[in-house]
Every structure is written in C-alpha cells, then in structure tokens.
Amino acid sequence: MIANTPEPPYYAVIFSSLRTEEIEGYAEMADLMVQLASKQEGFIGVESARNELGITVSYWKDLESIKKWKQQSDHLIAQNKGRTEWYKHYKTRIAKVERDYEFKK
Amino acid sequence: MIANTPEPPYYAVIFSSLRTEEIEGYAEMADLMVQLASKQEGFIGVESARNELGITVSYWKDLESIKKWKQQSDHLIAQNKGRTEWYKHYKTRIAKVERDYEFKK
Numbered sequence: 001m002i003a004n005t006p007e008p009p010y011y012a013v014i015f016s017s018l019r020t021e022e023i024e025g026y027a028e029m030a031d032l033m034v035q036l037a038s039k040q041e042g043f044i045g046v047e048s049a050r051n052e053l054g055i056t057v058s059y060w061k062d063l064e065s066i067k068k069w070k071q072q073s074d075h076l077i078a079q080n081k082g083r084t085e086w087y088k089h090y091k092t093r094i095a096k097v098e099r100d101y102e103f104k105k
Numbered sequence: 106m107i108a109n110t111p112e113p114p115y116y117a118v119i120f121s122s123l124r125t126e127e128i129e130g131y132a133e134m135a136d137l138m139v140q141l142a143s144k145q146e147g148f149i150g151v152e153s154a155r156n157e158l159g160i161t162v163s164y165w166k167d168l169e170s171i172k173k174w175k176q177q178s179d180h181l182i183a184q185n186k187g188r189t190e191w192y193k194h195y196k197t198r199i200a201k202v203e204r205d206y207e208f209k210k
Contacts, residue, residue, distance in 0.1 A: 001158045049154035091207045095200035102196045
C-alpha cells in the first residue's frame with residue numbers, strides 16, 4: 001500500500017481533488033488510469049486516499065515520464081471528463097523527492 | 106481543503122502511513138500536531154486523507170522550516186508515540202514542488 005520507491009531523487013505528482021456529486025463512470029476510470037499509468041515508462045508506484053478530499057500521489061523516475069503520461073491519449077480523455085463531470089476543484093503539484101525515511105514494525 | 110500554496114518553488118512533506126489497531130489518543134494528537142505545525146515558521150498548509158492508507162501532505166517554505174518542525178519538542182513526543190503505538194508502517198518523503206496547476210469550477 002505504501003509505494004516501494006527507490007533511493008531519491010525521483011519525482012512525485014501530488015493530485016489533490018474535491019469531487020462533484022456526479023459518480024457515473026468515475027471509479028472505473030480511476031481504476032483504468034492506475035492500470036494504464038503503471039504500464040508507462042518511468043512509473044514507480046502510486047498511493048491514494050479519499051475522504052471529502054482525495055489525495056493521489058504517483059511516483060515517477062523523471063520529469064520526462066510525467067510529461068508523457070500527462071499527454072497519453074486515454075489519460076487526456078480522462079482529464080477532460082474529470083474537468084467536465086467529476087471534479088469541482090483539483091490541484092496537481094509536481095515535486096522532486098530529495099529525501100525519504102521509513103519506519104516499519 | 107485543498108491547501109492554498111504560493112507560486113513554486115516550495116516544499117512538500119508527504120507522510121504515508123498504515124496504522125495499528127491502537128486508537129487511544131491518536132485523533133487528539135493528530136489534531137494537536139496540525140495546530141502546532143500551523144504555528145511554525147515557514148508552514149504553508151496541510152492536506153490529509155485516510156482510508157486504510159493515510160496520506161498527509163504538509164507544505165513548507167523551505168527545508169530549514171521542515172527541519173525545525175521535525176525537531177520541535179512536542180512533535181518529537183508525538184513521533185515517538187507514533188512509532189511505539191499508532192503506526193505499523195510509515196514513509197516520509199521530502200520533496201521540492203517545482204510546478205503546479207489548478208482547476209476550479
């Protein structure tokens with residue numbers, strides 16, 4: 001569940017969102033996008049949680065991989081549906097992970 | 106709910122966690138830590154969501170602010186309780202936000 005990421009540096013895309021009342025097709029599309037993303041070159045892993053606010057963090061090898069995923073054709077369709085139907089507000093932040101540390105029982 | 110962050114660059118601390126069955130004191134401490142963090146110099150905002158996995162992203166002006174918050178005395182106590190009682194696994198990633206974009210209906 002916690003993504004297994006390599007030694008930094010690598011990149012994180014933090015996607016924070018508030019949804020509309022419209023739910024038709026959302027869950028299926030979200031699942032499909034995770035499946036598709038995980039096949040992209042440079043994809044490392046993804047973590048997701050939602051209450052009222054949703055946060056999805058995907059991890060990538062480099063900026064080039066993120067750029068290609070942003071422009072992938074099925075993902076462009078999903079982004080468009082997201083804006084017209086599913087999201088009332090979202091913010092995407094692209095960040096370079098410089099350090100990490102972990103605790104495991 | 107979505108943090109109001111300035112123009113990049115700024116920093117994100119991505120805290121991903123899986124909890125134990127122990128819940129005593131957790132919610133109060135989590136609330137207190139958000140209150141305390143928001144009083145620290147360099148704090149910008151925080152976003153949080155949890156299902157099985159919890160993700161909290163706090164935003165900071167610079168690395169120095171993050172370092173000071175990590176070493177703040179009440180926060181050290183909370184970190185210790187987190188390791189002994191509340192978390193079975195967590196990972197903290199410190200990342201420099203280089204770009205962001207936003208959509209709002």
